[in-house]
Amino acid sequence: xxxxxxxxxxxxxxxxxxxxxxxxxxxxxxxxxxxxxxxxxxxxxxxxxxxxxxxxxxxxxxxxxxxxxxxxxxxxxxxxxxxxxxxxxxxxxxxxxxxxxxxxxxxxxxxxxxxxxxxxxxxxxxxxxxxxxxxxxxxxxxxxxxxxxxxxxxxxxxxxxxxxxxxxxxxxxxxxxxxxxxxxxxxxxxxxxxxxxxxxxxxxxxxxxxxxxxxxx
Amino acid sequence: xxxxxxxxxxxxxxxxxxxxxxxxxxxxxxxxxxxxxxxxxxxxxxxxxxxxxxxxxxxxxxxxxxxxxxxxxxxxxxxxxxxxxxxxxxxxxxxxxxxxxxxxxxxxxxxxxxxxxxxxxxxxxxxxxxxxxxxxxxxxxxxxxxxxxxxxxxxxxxxxxxxxxxxxxxxxxxxxxxxxxxxxxxxxxxxxxxxxxxxxxxxxxxxxxxxxxxxxxx
Numbered sequence: 001x002x003x004x005x006x007x008x009x010x011x012x013x014x015x016x017x018x019x020x021x022x023x024x025x026x027x028x029x030x031x032x033x034x035x036x037x038x039x040x041x042x043x044x045x046x047x048x049x050x051x052x053x054x055x056x057x058x059x060x061x062x063x064x065x066x067x068x069x070x071x072x073x074x075x076x077x078x079x080x081x082x083x084x085x086x087x088x089x090x091x092x093x094x095x096x097x098x099x100x101x102x103x104x105x106x107x108x109x110x111x112x113x114x115x116x117x118x119x120x121x122x123x124x125x126x127x128x129x130x131x132x133x134x135x136x137x138x139x140x141x142x143x144x145x146x147x148x149x150x151x152x153x154x155x156x157x158x159x160x161x162x163x164x165x166x167x168x169x170x171x172x173x174x175x176x177x178x179x180x181x182x183x184x185x186x187x188x189x190x191x192x193x194x195x196x197x198x199x200x201x202x203x204x205x206x207x208x209x210x211x212x213x214x215x216x217x
Numbered sequence: 218x219x220x221x222x223x224x225x226x227x228x229x230x231x232x233x234x235x236x237x238x239x240x241x242x243x244x245x246x247x248x249x250x251x252x253x254x255x256x257x258x259x260x261x262x263x264x265x266x267x268x269x270x271x272x273x274x275x276x277x278x279x280x281x282x283x284x285x286x287x288x289x290x291x292x293x294x295x296x297x298x299x300x301x302x303x304x305x306x307x308x309x310x311x312x313x314x315x316x317x318x319x320x321x322x323x324x325x326x327x328x329x330x331x332x333x334x335x336x337x338x339x340x341x342x343x344x345x346x347x348x349x350x351x352x353x354x355x356x357x358x359x360x361x362x363x364x365x366x367x368x369x370x371x372x373x374x375x376x377x378x379x380x381x382x383x384x385x386x387x388x389x390x391x392x393x394x395x396x397x398x399x400x401x402x403x404x405x406x407x408x409x410x411x412x413x414x415x416x417x418x419x420x421x422x423x424x425x426x427x428x429x430x431x432x433x434x435x
Contacts, residue, residue, distance in 0.1 A: 025225075032233075033250065035239055036236065036237075036238075036239065037237065037239065037240075037241050037242075037243075037245075037247075038236065038245060038247050038248040039247065039248065039249075039250075040239075041247045042239070042240075043239075043240060043241050043242040043243065044243075044244070044245070044246075044247055045242050045243065045244055046244045046246070047244050061345070061356050061357075062356065063345055063356075064340070064341040066341045067341055067342060067345065067398070070397075070398050076262075077262045077263070079262075079263070080263055082397060084393060084394075084397060085397075085398065087393060088393045088395075089345075089346075089357055089360075089362065091391070091393070092361060092362050092363065092391060093357065093360045093361045093362055094360075094361070110271075111271070111272070112271075112272065112273055114265070122253065122254070122255040122256075123254065123255060123256055123257040123259065123261075124254055124255075124257070153242055178337065
């Protein structure tokens, strides 16, 4: 009776086993890396030069996001406020606080405070704040509950798939444009978010683009 | 073979315990194993720069610079008109002045849209100190802001619109200039809304339209 397997079968079998183990390792480490905070940025909370608390200012004091981020309705960037905006109040409030030393130094010297950037999209993405805020996408939809963050944490992945989730179904997130900065907005009692979103979408004639050139140029 | 599996298990647990898992919150700078043209050699708004002496990407215009605002003369198919934005030359609109005195009346056309805009901007920028009704009891007064003016009292009613515009633009006393935060048109909208606030302070039940009077609460 002739042999079914040749003498090299052992070697081939060994290679198959090693190959399987290696590919499994590659797949697992790939999944690990691409789901990891270091890659998705979710959970990124850098230490800032000034311990500014959004929880205090936007939460407890109830200041509008627009008091500081004045660019958000007109330009692609929301704008980090100049030191003058801090000094509007802090020349009088906590004027000798140690925590505000950096702010006062910046105010007297004119040098910028080196804030650490938390949210960023890749450089080939041309995100525009104004267009989203003015059509009724709330700050909270992309930045999370900033009014409850003593230190700002990157809350959403800002990945392309995540963007497209909303671009395909904007009605799940739309709200009236003048409620964009309201962290506590709820759809009216009579309607669900989807119903309310559909009404707003029709009213503002929103066709969220799914074309490549919408974001990549 | 057992040692290989143990080795893999050990390696995995070491990597995971150092790098953490999803949901970890920390200040570690994100890591791009493959840069993917993610960070391109270009300047982003408000970014840092090694080229300019002050370390900023964004430049400050030399002092005395005035925005061009388009050419002085707009000629559109036979209806030429002066461009009011040219070099911000319109004293009444850009500085609230007429010759040496303040303009008495808002140069922007008053309508309900302007007042709505004014209310929105007032609530964002002014109400933190001056309070939602303008009485000077905003949230900041609880934290040590003193000397906040009650902008609806009789003394302030005498101020002209241009003077109000000037105070928002250049500040007054402890109040800092709000020109960097509030655009020219929005400042006029706020001035218009302040007038509405003043009127509301001397309001009577008979001022309210008949249909809405039922909603009035004591």
